[in-house]
Amino acid sequence: MGNDIVLKSTSLKTGYYNKNKVKTVIGDFKNLTLEKGDFIALLGPNGVGKSTLLKTLSGELLPISGSIIIDNRNILDYSNIEKSKVLSFVFSNVQIVGNLSVKETVMMGRYPYVNWWGKLSPKDDALVIQALEDVGAIHLIERKITQLSDGERQKVMIARAIAQDTPLILLDEPTAHLDLINRIEIFQLLKRIARKHQKSILLSTHEVEMSLQIADKMWILENGKCTIGTPDAIISEGEIERVFSNKNIGFDTNQGTFNYCADKTLFSYNISIDSNVEITEETRLRISWVEKKFLSEGCVRSDTPDFIIHLILDNNSKNLVWDISYLNTNKRCEMDGLDLFKTILKLYTR
Incomplete structure (x- = not known):
């Protein structure tokens, strides 16, 4: 040797x-x-x-x-x-x-x-x-x-x-x-x-x-x-x-981390960001958390989504807010990711 x-x-x-x-x-x-x-x-x-x-x-x-x-x-x-x-x-x-x-x-x-x-x-x-x-x-x-x-x-x-x-x-x-x-x-x-x-x-x-x-x-x-x-x-x-992924967990090759997936699909969504929104590191991390949260709940990205989610800068408060469109309904909520999910879930299950 x-x-x-x-x-x-x-x-x-x-x-x-x-x-x-x-x-x-x-x-x-x-x-x-x-x-x-x-x-x-x-x-x-x-x-x-x-x-x-x-x-x-x-x-x-x-x-x-x-x-x-x-x-x-x-x-x-x-x-x-x-x-x-x-x-x-x-x-x-x-x-x-x-x-x-x-x-x-x-x-x-x-x-x-x-x-x-x-x-x-x-x-x-x-x-x-x-x-x-x-x-x-x-x-x-x-x-x-x-x-x-x-x-x-x-x-x-x-x-x-x-x-x-x-x-x-x-x-x-x-x-x-x-x-x-x-x-x-x-x-x-x-x-x-x-x-x-x-x-x-x-x-x-x-x-x-x-x-x-x-x-x-x-x-x-x-x-x-x-x-x-x-x-x-x-x-x-x-x-x-190939070795470690299954229906409940998937490996993100770009991030080098695992994502936890739900057994069944809940709803589809698409997230976009308004051009006047400044993407800071905090904003990027919070959007990333939203994506992982949605994935763990059985929500999937789609080009023809149930929910259209737009991150915008509110003209009045000057804060970042989520603008949510679902069927003929439009809602807004604060940047908080959990608040976003709860708001969408109420619209989806009503």
Whole structure:
């Protein structure tokens, strides 16, 4: 392998054997490659085999066929201690046994390197401190791991993986139980780690929009196959829309975001803007919200709409107002998007 390639698989098939040693193939992948500094998001619907692939790449599960090379050696040739020096694994919900402190928990990542007397060195202690600083959790160093929030605990587990000092870090849905702010923080710190320490990081996740913004590459699993590409290539090729869209959710390729759709059509509409209206950033955002609100309610744009909606500058108040035409009725309401929808709904259902 090249100097920058940390992991490479060839003709890899993943799956499992039942009690009668009958094999079930879940994934069939030609060539998967991770290079130094890569931050890669592994995505796909539930049950598609993301965890199985991660566990196979880590050596926890044997491949059905094919080979996995990490740091120029077949993963099957590594002893457990040797393997723990080339890859670390962070799970979504780790249960720490015992009343360990944060420092003791992170120090567990250094155990593959203990000397013959089972003692950790000052270097190990320094690496633990550095790892906690890298994830912004140095202030937690004396706290008990059981006293931490989910977000804090996950940062500590990532610090343990950093302290383990492996070229490859695998993470299985590390943000699954976190709130939005913590999910963003975890994504950002993982990317910083990939850049700062030139680690190869592969994480499975359901955070599609976040992955599109932050990941270097995406591996998308579907029907036992893996589509690989940069976020812009994945979007332009329609992979996100094809894999993740259905009647209730659609992907906006221009915005790189998902829109939530209703099951049934409510009414059709068309929005236009008067020429004397100055389109500020606030106005643009509010119009965008109206479009998304209408879509979520089952309203569709049309050239022959039920409702004609015109954004104008009111001559008297000098405020922006919605001018609404429906059948032989004309109504006006303030710029507020919810007020617009409620006004239209009253006209539609009366």
